[in-house]
Every structure is written in C-alpha cells, then in structure tokens.
Amino acid sequence: MTTPAVVTEPELETEKKRPKGKETHDASTGRAGWFVYGALAVIVFLWVVPTLGILLTSFRSRDDSKSGGWWNLFLHPGQFANLTIENYDTAINGTNLGEGFVNSLAIALPATFIPILIAAFAAYAFTFMRFWGRDVLFIIIVSMLVVPNFVSFVPMLRLYRDYTPLGGTFPAVWLFHVGFGMSLAIYMIRNYMSTLPTTVIESAKIDGASHFQTFWQLVLPMSVPVLASFAIFQFLWVWNDLLVALVFLGPGEKAPMTVAISQLLGQQGQGQEFVTAAGMFSMILPIVVFLSLQRFFVRGLTAGAVKG
Amino acid sequence: MAAKALTALLTVLAGVGAALALYWVLNKISEMLPERLEERLKPYFYILPAYAAIVIFVVYPAILTVTYSFQTKVGFPTQEFVGLQNYKDLLSNEAFRQTLLNTLLWIAVVPALTVVLGLMVAVLADRLQTRGENTVKTLIFMPMAISMVGASVVWGLIYDFQPKGRPQVGIQNAIVTSFGGDPIAWVQENTFHLNSFLLMVMLLWMNVGFAMVLLSAAVKGVPGETLEAARIDGANERQIFFRVVVPQIRVTLITVFITVLIGVMKVFDIVYVMTRGNFNTNVLANEFYLQFFNNNDQGKAAAIVVMLMIAIIPIMIYQVRSFRAEEAGR
Numbered sequence: 167m168t169t170p171a172v173v174t175e176p177e178l179e180t181e182k183k184r185p186k187g188k189e190t191h192d193a194s195t196g197r198a199g200w201f202v203y204g205a206l207a208v209i210v211f212l213w214v215v216p217t218l219g220i221l222l223t224s225f226r227s228r229d230d231s232k233s234g235g236w237w238n239l240f241l242h243p244g245q246f247a248n249l250t251i252e253n254y255d256t257a258i259n260g261t262n263l264g265e266g267f268v269n270s271l272a273i274a275l276p277a278t279f280i281p282i283l284i285a286a287f288a289a290y291a292f293t294f295m296r297f298w299g300r301d302v303l304f305i306i307i308v309s310m311l312v313v314p315n316f317v318s319f320v321p322m323l324r325l326y327r328d329y330t331p332l333g334g335t336f337p338a339v340w341l342f343h344v345g346f347g348m349s350l351a352i353y354m355i356r357n358y359m360s361t362l363p364t365t366v367i368e369s370a371k372i373d374g375a376s377h378f379q380t381f382w383q384l385v386l387p388m389s390v391p392v393l394a395s396f397a398i399f400q401f402l403w404v405w406n407d408l409l410v411a412l413v414f415l416g417p418g419e420k421a422p423m424t425v426a427i428s429q430l431l432g433q434q435g436q437g438q439e440f441v442t443a444a445g446m447f448s449m450i451l452p453i454v455v456f457l458s459l460q461r462f463f464v465r466g467l468t469a470g471a472v473k474g
Numbered sequence: 475m476a477a478k479a480l481t482a483l484l485t486v487l488a489g490v491g492a493a494l495a496l497y498w499v500l501n502k503i504s505e506m507l508p509e510r511l512e513e514r515l516k517p518y519f520y521i522l523p524a525y526a527a528i529v530i531f532v533v534y535p536a537i538l539t540v541t542y543s544f545q546t547k548v549g550f551p552t553q554e555f556v557g558l559q560n561y562k563d564l565l566s567n568e569a570f571r572q573t574l575l576n577t578l579l580w581i582a583v584v585p586a587l588t589v590v591l592g593l594m595v596a597v598l599a600d601r602l603q604t605r606g607e608n609t610v611k612t613l614i615f616m617p618m619a620i621s622m623v624g625a626s627v628v629w630g631l632i633y634d635f636q637p638k639g640r641p642q643v644g645i646q647n648a649i650v651t652s653f654g655g656d657p658i659a660w661v662q663e664n665t666f667h668l669n670s671f672l673l674m675v676m677l678l679w680m681n682v683g684f685a686m687v688l689l690s691a692a693v694k695g696v697p698g699e700t701l702e703a704a705r706i707d708g709a710n711e712r713q714i715f716f717r718v719v720v721p722q723i724r725v726t727l728i729t730v731f732i733t734v735l736i737g738v739m740k741v742f743d744i745v746y747v748m749t750r751g752n753f754n755t756n757v758l759a760n761e762f763y764l765q766f767f768n769n770n771d772q773g774k775a776a777a778i779v780v781m782l783m784i785a786i787i788p789i790m791i792y793q794v795r796s797f798r799a800e801e802a803g804r
Contacts, residue, residue, distance in 0.1 A: 198601040198602050198603075202598050202601045202602070205594075205598055206595070206598050206599060206602070206610055209595060209598075209614070210610055210613050210614065213613060213614050213617070213679065213682075213683075214613055215645075216628045216629060216631070216632055216679065217616070217617070217628060219628070219631050219632065219645065220627060220628050220631050223631060223643075231643065232641070232643075233641055234641040234642070234643065234648075235641075235642065235643045235644065235645055235648050237645070237648070268479050272481075272483075272485060272486065275486045276485065276486045276489040276490060279486075279489075279490050279493075280489055280490060280493045281527075283490075283493050283494065283497070284493060284523045284524050284527065285524055287497060287520045287521070287523070287524070288520060288521040288523075288524035288525070290520060291516075291517040291520035291521045292521070295516070295517040295520070296517075297514070297517035297518065300517070303521065303525070305794055305797070305798075307528065308793060308794055308797045309790050309793065309794050310528055310532055310533075311793060312736055312786055312789050312790050312793055313532055313536065313783075313786065313790075314736070314739070314740045314782060314783075314786065316740060316759065316762060316779045316782060317532070317535060317536040317539050317779055317782075317783060318531055318532060318535035318536065318539070319762075319766065319775075319779075320535075320538075320539055320542055320766065320772050320775055320776050320779070321534070321535035321538035321539055321542070322531065322535050325535075336485060337485070337489065340489060341527075341531065342531055344527050344531070345527045345528060345530060345531020345532055346531060346532065348524055348527045348528050348531075349528060349532075352524055377516060377520075378501050402619060405621070406620065406621030406622070406623075406624075407621075408621065408622065408623055408742070408743045408746070408747075409742050409743065409759075409763070412763075413766075423623075424621050424623040424743075427623050427624075427627065428623050428626075428743075428746065428747045431623075431626060431627065431630065431747055432747075432750070438631055438634060438643050441627060441630070441631075442627060442631060444627070445623075445624055445627025445628065446627075448621065448623070448624055448627075449619075449620045449621075449624045452619045452620055452621070452624075453616065453619055453620065455619070456616065456618075456619035457612075457616075460612065460615075463619070464687055
C-alpha cells in the first residue's frame, strides 16, 4: 500500500512558489484568490475557536468564569491579569486525574508495544516465507480489519471473569487491544515489508543467515518507519479510548483519564473553568505527540484508514 | 502515586518482556525439530501468536456473541435458548426503533459531509503556498489527535446552558441571548433532531481533518497533464474538478467514506458523555452499553452487536475485494 500522504509531487512544489494572489492565464493550482483566502479563514476560525475557548477558560479564575464566557477576556482585557493555573492544580491534585494520567500510560504503553513485535514476526512470515495457506490466512486478517470491537465485549468479560484472574486488571485491557490492533498492525507492516528490496533478503539467505537472524538484524531495522507509524497510531488510539476501559476497568482507581473525565462531566455543578482544565490536561500528551510526530501519525492514519 | 507509577512501569516491562520471551522460546522449539520439518513449520510458528490473539479476542468471541443473541440473560441460572426473541423484543420496541433511526441519521449525514468538507479544505488549501497550506492543514487536523471525551469537553463549553438571567458561558447561548432570545438547552432540544445534529457536528469537527489529509494527498497525485489536456479542450474549472479530478481520486474518496462510515456506525463516546443517550439522541452503540450494564441483559446486548455485524459484512466484502485488486496490480 502506498502512503500518499507523505508523497510530494515536485512539479506541484514549483508551482506553489509562484507569487500568490496574482492572476495568471494558465489557471492552475497555486492560485489563491480572495475567495480561497476568505473561505479558508472562515473554516480555520470555526475549527480553532472551540479549542481556543477551552484553552482560555481553563486559565480563568472561578469568579471571572462565572461572570461570562471566555470572549470577555477580549472585551475586558483587564481580566487577562486574573488568569491563573489554579484550575490545573485543582484538577490534578484535587481529583483522581493525576492517577488517571498514570493509569492511561500504564494501559497505552504495553498495548502499543506488545502487538508490534508479534505483528512484525507474522508480517515477516507473510512477506518472506512460503507456506501452505498463506494467502487465505492473510485475507482473513484483512477481513478482520473492519470488525468493531463490540463483538467481543460480552463474551470476553465473561471469559476473563470465569477462566482467568484477569478480570478488572490492566493486562485484560492490554490483551484486548493487542487482539484488536493485531490485524491492522500485520496489514500495515506487511505492506511496508513487501516494498523492501528482496535481493538483500535473498543474499542474507545465501550467506547462511537463518530466518530469525534475517528478521532481527535486517528486516526489523529496515522496518522502523512503519513500526513508528503503527506505534503512534495505536498509542493515540488506546490513549483516547473510552469504551474498552469503561467495560473492562470501569470507574475507580484503575480508570484511565478518558473514564475519569467522562465521570466528571456526568456530575452536575462542576464549574466550566475546572472541567476545561481537566479536559486540557487530558489532551496535552496526544497533542504533543501529534505535533511532534505528525508525519508518522499521518502515515499510520493513511495505512490504518480502515480500522474497524 | 510514585508507587503506582513504578508498578505501572514494571508491568509494562514485564508485558513486553513476556512477548520477547515467547518468540525466543518458539524459535528454540522450531530449531529442535528435524531440519526439513523446521523449514516447513517455522512460518506457522511465526504467525501463531498473532493468529492466537486474533482468534481468542476477535473470532471466538464473535461466534459466542452470535449464540448469546439467541439466549436470555447470559450467565444467570435462567439462561436459556429463546430463538429470535431478543431481536423481536428489540425491533418491536418503539424506543429502540428510534435509536435505529438516530443511527441511520448519523450514517446518512456524517460520512458524506465529512468527505465533502474534507475535499473542499484539501482543494482550497492546495492553492496556498506550502507554508500556509501546512498551517491550515495542521489546525484542521489537530482535533483528530484528541479523544472524543476531550471533544466533549470542548463542545460542552460551546453548547453550555445557564438558566435565563444568568450570564451565559457557552458561545451559542451568548449569541442567542445577545439578540434578545431565551437561552436554549441545546443538547436537550430534540425538535427536528437538533441535538443529534449538534452531536454530529462534533464528529465532523474531529473527522474532517482526517478526510482532508488523505484527499489532499490524492488531489496532489492527479497528473498535471490530464488537467492541461482538459484545459486545452476548453473545459472550465468546475468541469475539470468534477470530470477530471474527482474520477481520478475515486478510490480515496471511497476509502475515506468507508472509514468514517465504520466510525459512525459504532459511535459511542460522544453520545455517552454528552447525553448518556437521553433526549432522544440514543444510538446503537450506546444502547448496547445500556443493555449490557444498566439492564444487565447480555442477550439483547449481543443481539444489537449482531445487527451491527450484519451491517458491517458488505464493507468487509468490499475491503477484501479491493485488497485483492490492489495485490493483483502490485
């Protein structure tokens, strides 16, 4: 599978260097008239204002926040002097959100790293080994991509409870994410591996390297970009998940941030300045990961577009 | 909390270590076999853990779910086979039919609108200089990184409602009251399914960036010669877009549509957090959760999942067919 999101067409690049806004006779891309600027300005404004609203509200004092919306900051600039980080202090130390942050990490990290290795081995076999039933077995994995995780909740909760000591523990959630992330991981990694030069692998074989050695020393290092893409995609997926955590862990001392905040939102009478601080706190890590590793994330998203 | 963080870290290491150990053991086992058998069986050893994970967590539970859907409350002494009773009960229930209708509304509105808006932003941003284009894209794309719970915090503030006379904190009610109107409890307002549409706006906000990123790449991939040729033939910009560009990005359009569609069919977080399914905003996934945990009726919960699975099957078939076509063209 190609990853079109990271491909830049050289000829389009040069076209873009033309001065903007000037009408040229060959009407092509790179032309931005007032309509384009206007429309984009409106869309970007609509997209950014909601986030800006909670960002500003989260720093406002309780009294200011009660007296009106965040836009009052701009109507009465004097209120900028009242901005405070107290709300974050209350959110992190006054509630179980700090604990939720640790729980979210404890859930998301293993749920990200365990499937990578397992999937890489399987992807290696599907790409470089010949065996009976290979194509059918891979087609089954492709068809599993779109299966929503709802199908497993009722039986898995029961299986965990009746046959394992895993009921209500972190490993129960990891394993569930491993199972449902697996088909995507194999699909992505295999598609990437099949673009690796086969000659390199062939020559390693001739030099007497075993499959195990070829995998560890050659194919795995060469596959680092796709492993990173999957890791970021899966990490954000698990970090942002509410339903799986709600089903297998529920509210309580093991609850991740998504569950803790959804409980918070369910309670009446919470001030918006506090709720927004809690919300911002839960978004910091995904936004940092996203902004710093956008390129990998986009590639993961492109390849993982079909995840069910 | 430090102790908890340490425990969390240790469990992480133990989990990853166990995965590593597993492969080392599997490789050792396969090496102990006679050489001919080793070559033959090794591939199966390599895919075994992956397949085990898929079978244990996806395939086997899916089969169990189908059987549960024909039973009463699973796990209770009264568990018994009731045939299609769960389905009959659900479908004859007016509230459930309304839930189905709401889900269909989501399906009808969100995927199509996401694709249209995403394509619009992609095409417009493509006309900016690279720097401006990247900034616009990042800003539109960012909501994709945050959770639906986070999005609920964001939009909860937009739709916030304070009783008449109190200062409005939510921007929508601030606008309404500044024009002299009475504040509206947006998420409770079900006239013409207004509240459902407001929840859909949240999903649009999150998904348009995703559609834009994929479609933007596809639009950039359209060969310049085809555009030039159309221009020489005297086509105007609109004709070029609909007759030349759109047909060439068809596959990406479908991929984005299907991806969003799958997401919409199982949308849960937004509804659960914003309304708990009240005020006639309920959707299938939330109804599943309610049946499962609030009513403790696993039979009906399973029946809902089976309905969802049946709806997914055509997508699954399409997925496999397009994969086959892609492989054939490789």
